[in-house]
Amino acid sequence: MFNLILFGPPGSGKGTQSEKLVEKYGLIHLSTGNLLREEIANRTPLGLEAKNFIDKGQLVPDEVVIGMIDSCLEHHKQASGFLFDGFPRTTAQAQALDKLLALKKTEIALVLSLEVGEEELIKRLLNRGKTSGRSDDTNETVIHQRFTVYKNETAPIADHYKKLKRFQSIKGEGTVEEIFDSICQAIDKRMKATAP
Ligand code: B4P
Secondary structure, eight states: OOOEEEEOSTTSSHHHHHHHHHHHHOOEEEEHHHHHHHHHHTTOHHHHHHHHHHTTTOOOOHHHHHHHHHHHHHHTTTOSOEEEESOOOSHHHHHHHHHHHHHTTOOOOEEEEEEOOHHHHHHHHHHHHHHHOOGGGTOHHHHHHHHHHIIIIIGGGHHHHHHTTOEEEEEOOSOHHHHHHHHHHHHHHHHHHHOO
């Protein structure tokens, strides 16, 4: 199994690159953001709870997202690998993911962190907000709140993967294709190194 985490601040290109990566490598795409937005669109109790947090630029409680990931892993027992997009976002989520993967006798092979400056991030998110209707992308105060949450709660978990020597930074500014090429090079190198 080859399990990859795409890491980076809101708007860094995780979702954009994930779509191309799952097509090329045949991994199962697990985006907690997409899963939560589906729950919201279907007006489920979980979705209604999540919307309150997302609209304010806050993280949805750990137990909710960990439960979602757990059931997705159960649904895809035969997968050749997973691409985690936007998960884990807290230390508790990273620890839970390690445990869930250990139960499956597998682990994270690589964490790729998309590095993008804040000015560019704001531009991208506001731009997406114009067409997507995403409530968390239209208000600049909410966008700044998401960056604060990222710095305080998400960025620190990079250290966990750096210690394991599974962490690599990728320049996340440039064209989508240029960034995709850099990501593919990093994945191919790691796949070769972990091949039986
Ligand atoms: P996510 O859906 O994960 O949202 P995101 O981080 O904003 O998206 P992403 O980074 O994938 O967007 P992309 O850059 O591809 O989360 C939304 C919310 O859900 C969170 O704030 C939180 O409340 C909740 N949530 C999700 N996961 C959670 C978890 N694990 N725990 C708790 N809460 C959780 O795209 C951005 C824009 O940039 C797009 O318009 C794209 O077209 C553009 N773009 C991409 N690459 C570009 C490039 N190279 N050049 C120019 N534009 C580019």
